[in-house]
Amino acid sequence: MILVIILSALFSSFFTLITIFLAKKINLVTDVTKRSHPAHTHSGKIPRGGGLPILLTLLIGSLLFLPINKIITGILISSLLLVFVGLLDDYFDISPYLRFILNILFSCLLVMFGLGIPFISNPLNPEGVVRLDEWRITIDLFGKREILILANLFSVIWLTWTTNMVNWSKGVDGQLPGFVAITAFFLGLLSQRFTAHDISAQTVANLAFITTGAYLGFLVFNIYPQKIMPGYGGGALAGFLLGVLSILSFGKLGTAILILSVPTIDAIYTILRRIKNKKSPFKADWGHFHHRLLEIGWGRRRIATFYWLVSLIFGIASLFLKGVEKLVAFVSIGIILLIFIYLIEQIKKIYQ
Numbered sequence: 001m002i003l004v005i006i007l008s009a010l011f012s013s014f015f016t017l018i019t020i021f022l023a024k025k026i027n028l029v030t031d032v033t034k035r036s037h038p039a040h041t042h043s044g045k046i047p048r049g050g051g052l053p054i055l056l057t058l059l060i061g062s063l064l065f066l067p068i069n070k071i072i073t074g075i076l077i078s079s080l081l082l083v084f085v086g087l088l089d090d091y092f093d094i095s096p097y098l099r100f101i102l103n104i105l106f107s108c109l110l111v112m113f114g115l116g117i118p119f120i121s122n123p124l125n126p127e128g129v130v131r132l133d134e135w136r137i138t139i140d141l142f143g144k145r146e147i148l149i150l151a152n153l154f155s156v157i158w159l160t161w162t163t164n165m166v167n168w169s170k171g172v173d174g175q176l177p178g179f180v181a182i183t184a185f186f187l188g189l190l191s192q193r194f195t196a197h198d199i200s201a202q203t204v205a206n207l208a209f210i211t212t213g214a215y216l217g218f219l220v221f222n223i224y225p226q227k228i229m230p231g232y233g234g235g236a237l238a239g240f241l242l243g244v245l246s247i248l249s250f251g252k253l254g255t256a257i258l259i260l261s262v263p264t265i266d267a268i269y270t271i272l273r274r275i276k277n278k279k280s281p282f283k284a285d286w287g288h289f290h291h292r293l294l295e296i297g298w299g300r301r302r303i304a305t306f307y308w309l310v311s312l313i314f315g316i317a318s319l320f321l322k323g324v325e326k327l328v329a330f331v332s333i334g335i336i337l338l339i340f341i342y343l344i345e346q347i348k349k350i351y352q
Helices: 001-026 051-065 070-092 096-114 149-167 175-191 201-222 231-248 253-259 263-276 289-297 300-318 323-352
Strands: 029-031 045-047 117-124 125-131 136-140 144-148
Touching: 001 045, 001 051, 001 201, 051 070, 051 201, 051 231, 051 300, 070 096, 070 201, 070 231, 096 149, 096 231, 117 136, 144 149, 149 231, 149 263, 175 201, 175 231, 175 253, 175 300, 231 253, 253 263, 253 300, 253 323, 263 289, 263 300, 263 323, 289 300, 300 323
Parallel strands: none
Antiparallel strands: 029 045, 117 125, 136 144
């Protein structure tokens, strides 16, 4: 475990240094004087393209530490396509609607390679599960093949959700790679208990630890003051990999939701807020939880540390909590965050 994490972090740091150099050469940067973005919090000119060093680390780590089977191949191909789209977005700012459609297609592609959610744990009954693999159809196209309707559909929805939800929580220096590394680490630990696919527990754990190391290595250059931004590729790939790991780790969806409680609640609140204000849920704006914390005077280091600590606390808790206990913990943190956001809104109105 330690070897995989350390080597992945070293590869990631090396590739990040090269990416910073190349990004400056080809002007793959965010310059606030030329390129405004309603959700950005930084100033100056900062390189983008953070998805590239993460992807290269994932590819090399997989060759070194993983058996390249069908599912791993699907993960690597889907990740490659996702980062390619991310680099295009970092350079050209492509439509968020197009990105969303491509997210769905890449998730479908991975499901075609065999990744699926045959069942999920019942949080109200620790001994029971909700089966998703009972509704199936058989097609005879280049050979007979069974399609699990609900299992595949749920997998696509879950992967698309995590890809976008995690990507939204990258507005502050060091924020995203820190909580992603922590989440991947605990999913790796939990995966060694059991897995739900034709893939060994050790393979899933190593994939999780490669992800941990990749984002730790990137964090060195993304922590305040950041030398490079994750960009869409780095953020979307983080959510995609965490979604994949939560599926492979015996359907640890509840665990992923708990450890990612702050980004999850922030994403739900953001979607509802935009719909309420009659705006597109896909259009970026200023209003995420990290923006609210900036408004009340929190520094970037403090905000990033807050995200890391919450993920660490719930990561440790996930090792011991049962299904219904995880649900109670998630609902509790959700209520606290919503109350906090409401109080910030009231304070803003008083001083406006």
